[in-house]
Amino acid sequence: MKKTSVSSSKKSASANKALLIKKTKTTEKAKAPAKINFGGLSKELLLTMHSHMVKSRVLEERLIKIYRAGESFFWIGGPGEEAWGVPLGMLAKKGQGPEYDYLHLHYRCSPTLIAMGLDMTDSIRLMMNRATDPNTGGRNFSNHFVIPQWNIAPVTSPLEVQYPIACGTAHVQKRTGKKAITIVTGGDAGTAEGDFASSLILASRKGQELPMLITVQNNKWGISTCYDGQHGETFIADRARAFNIKSQVINGNDPVEVYLTLKEDMEYIRKTGKPAFVEAMVSRLYGHSSASGANPIQNEVDPVKEFEMKLLKAGLLKESEAKEIWATFEAEGVRATETARAEGVPTPESIWEHTYVGSENADWRKF
Amino acid sequence: MANMAQAIRMALHYAETNYDLKDVFGQDVGAPLGGVFTATQGIKTAWNSPLDERGIIGMAMGIAMTGDRCVAEIQFADYIFNTIDLLKIAGNTLWCTNGQYNLPMTVMTPVGAGIRGSVYHSHSFDAWASRLAGWKVVMPSNPLDAYGLLLSCILDPNPTMFLKPKALMRVRGEELIPGEPADEKELKNMIDAPIGDRSAWKANWPKIQEYLVPFGKGKITREGNQITVVSYGRHLLLCNEVADQLAAEGYSVEVIDLRSIYPYDWQMIKSSVQKTGRFLCVNEDTEVTNFGEHLSYRVTQELFYELQARPRVIAGKHVPGIGLHPNLEDASVPQKHEIAEAIKEICGEIP
Numbered sequence: 260m261k262k263t264s265v266s267s268s269k270k271s272a273s274a275n276k277a278l279l280i281k282k283t284k285t286t287e288k289a290k291a292p293a294k295i296n297f298g299g300l301s302k303e304l305l306l307t308m309h310s311h312m313v314k315s316r317v318l319e320e321r322l323i324k325i326y327r328a329g330e331s332f333f334w335i336g337g338p339g340e341e342a343w344g345v346p347l348g349m350l351a352k353k354g355q356g357p358e359y360d361y362l363h364l365h366y367r368c369s370p371t372l373i374a375m376g377l378d379m380t381d382s383i384r385l386m387m388n389r390a391t392d393p394n395t396g397g398r399n400f401s402n403h404f405v406i407p408q409w410n411i412a413p414v415t416s417p418l419e420v421q422y423p424i425a426c427g428t429a430h431v432q433k434r435t436g437k438k439a440i441t442i443v444t445g446g447d448a449g450t451a452e453g454d455f456a457s458s459l460i461l462a463s464r465k466g467q468e469l470p471m472l473i474t475v476q477n478n479k480w481g482i483s484t485c486y487d488g489q490h491g492e493t494f495i496a497d498r499a500r501a502f503n504i505k506s507q508v509i510n511g512n513d514p515v516e517v518y519l520t521l522k523e524d525m526e527y528i529r530k531t532g533k534p535a536f537v538e539a540m541v542s543r544l545y546g547h548s549s550a551s552g553a554n555p556i557q558n559e560v561d562p563v564k565e566f567e568m569k570l571l572k573a574g575l576l577k578e579s580e581a582k583e584i585w586a587t588f589e590a591e592g593v594r595a596t597e598t599a600r601a602e603g604v605p606t607p608e609s610i611w612e613h614t615y616v617g618s619e620n621a622d623w624r625k626f
Numbered sequence: 627m628a629n630m631a632q633a634i635r636m637a638l639h640y641a642e643t644n645y646d647l648k649d650v651f652g653q654d655v656g657a658p659l660g661g662v663f664t665a666t667q668g669i670k671t672a673w674n675s676p677l678d679e680r681g682i683i684g685m686a687m688g689i690a691m692t693g694d695r696c697v698a699e700i701q702f703a704d705y706i707f708n709t710i711d712l713l714k715i716a717g718n719t720l721w722c723t724n725g726q727y728n729l730p731m732t733v734m735t736p737v738g739a740g741i742r743g744s745v746y747h748s749h750s751f752d753a754w755a756s757r758l759a760g761w762k763v764v765m766p767s768n769p770l771d772a773y774g775l776l777l778s779c780i781l782d783p784n785p786t787m788f789l790k791p792k793a794l795m796r797v798r799g800e801e802l803i804p805g806e807p808a809d810e811k812e813l814k815n816m817i818d819a820p821i822g823d824r825s826a827w828k829a830n831w832p833k834i835q836e837y838l839v840p841f842g843k844g845k846i847t848r849e850g851n852q853i854t855v856v857s858y859g860r861h862l863l864l865c866n867e868v869a870d871q872l873a874a875e876g877y878s879v880e881v882i883d884l885r886s887i888y889p890y891d892w893q894m895i896k897s898s899v900q901k902t903g904r905f906l907c908v909n910e911d912t913e914v915t916n917f918g919e920h921l922s923y924r925v926t927q928e929l930f931y932e933l934q935a936r937p938r939v940i941a942g943k944h945v946p947g948i949g950l951h952p953n954l955e956d957a958s959v960p961q962k963h964e965i966a967e968a969i970k971e972i973c974g975e976i977p
Binding site for chain 2: 356361427429454
């Protein structure tokens, strides 16, 4: 795998150099492709990750535009978590039922779902509260995804509740015995809730360990409250260590590090049936949500641009190719918006639907 | 004749044998104790959880999310309050997912006073539970209904809440569960765990059969034509006693065991009130925004011109706790004499 990667890098670097010669006057001085450690990942894999990351960023920025245009009430999402979310989505065993991985995600999870094959239009339908929104039928906020066909558990606004709920899906997977795992994600601020501790306890009981990948995306913020003033522990991951859970802190802005870590951890969980914990340090590039303005934050690492720069420097990607990727997804986002905009909205009378299974009457006036 | 704890145990056994119930869990639910009221003794699928109510409810939601059926117990309803947002989410999951994720889970928890349980073993939850949209909520007053309601809960594809009146756990009913041996001692020997070492003990289950009490169906336990008294759980028995006592004084009291709090049997209440023209609801949850107030409101709104007297609700006092001393407990939750006085007062009211 490593050899293939190096070989591909050389070819791509060569092509990239040719492009630079045509475009600039300093071509003769253009640097040779930099030697960058991509952990032995293939060029194809790296470019796929890049493409998903760009698509996710474009989608999120499209959602923010929709909010700013007054076509939606609220935005909350995942710019800054692409390097974390995309490898996660690529590595998950996608399917429905306990034989496949369950994902209990938070509302910054669009990179994961893009990597799993999410259609931009479905995200925008959710953002614009369309009746055609396949997630919630226009009932919930942006990025509150629901995809039972891929074992995507319903995203809830209170994130930490997903930690103990995830223990339930993992419990069933352990019983099913097909090496499938449960993945749960959440933020650093929410780890103050008891639900986080509940999951560590339930996942690590001796002899009853659960096949779970418990993760925290630490962006150092809880809405407007800084991490530093609220935590006494050195790392959140230290709390998992106290329960004898395999645990590590990683740079969540580096998709290569994330990919390699998650791959190793997922293999460990599938093999042992025991939990693993990852704390990924990530950026939050547009603040908490539209409630805080959804404006770009300048002093945070942009994982998409940083990764793209590395690929360019390594000669794995040409600038023209990169531009085309961004432009292609921009155009897709525009088309998706136009599609969703033209679609219908939920009707007032639909409020009673799905209170109970089969829309059994739940209105006491009709008892 | 089984008591309510034995009836619940038999329902769980029937469900794990016939309904693919895979998990019955909570604190002290598994061996060796089998529940603080022994309602889970001998259940194959019962297991002990950590002392963590949010972990219990969260895990039940996750299990249900995969499609597996489970029964989760909160040891006393007094400890369910820190799970209230999880209960809300369990109730709204189907709705929020536009019908895509249903949660076939049952939460059972002992409720109410009557055992001198002090501040943290006496609280009720029926009024709170009735506000959890998306849930079905039941409370039995006798072992047979406990059996039939619990089986309905476990079979239902929605979140269901089975409220166990703790003061009735050792009370026997008047009707046999289908397949239950008529001899109490025989049943006890078959399904009650021995005192002491239980490590080698296994229940010898009788060949019980399916018996379902549907949601939203009440039962008239006393027929009468002067006043309609609606109750459930422990207070249903008190209402029956009062009705019998007042019959000797010439009062004709119709008592309805609601059994199912949500959905509820409006048609039964309506036809009864149309006959009697008078309405009283009795329960022991606290009185402000009590579920009985909803029923009273509806009676007033829909049957106003057929009423002979103002509808009333007798409920627990709106105080922060139920004190241990009998004087305190008795002053906090409805007593028989209060029910009798209210019935007489309502019946004496002339429009």
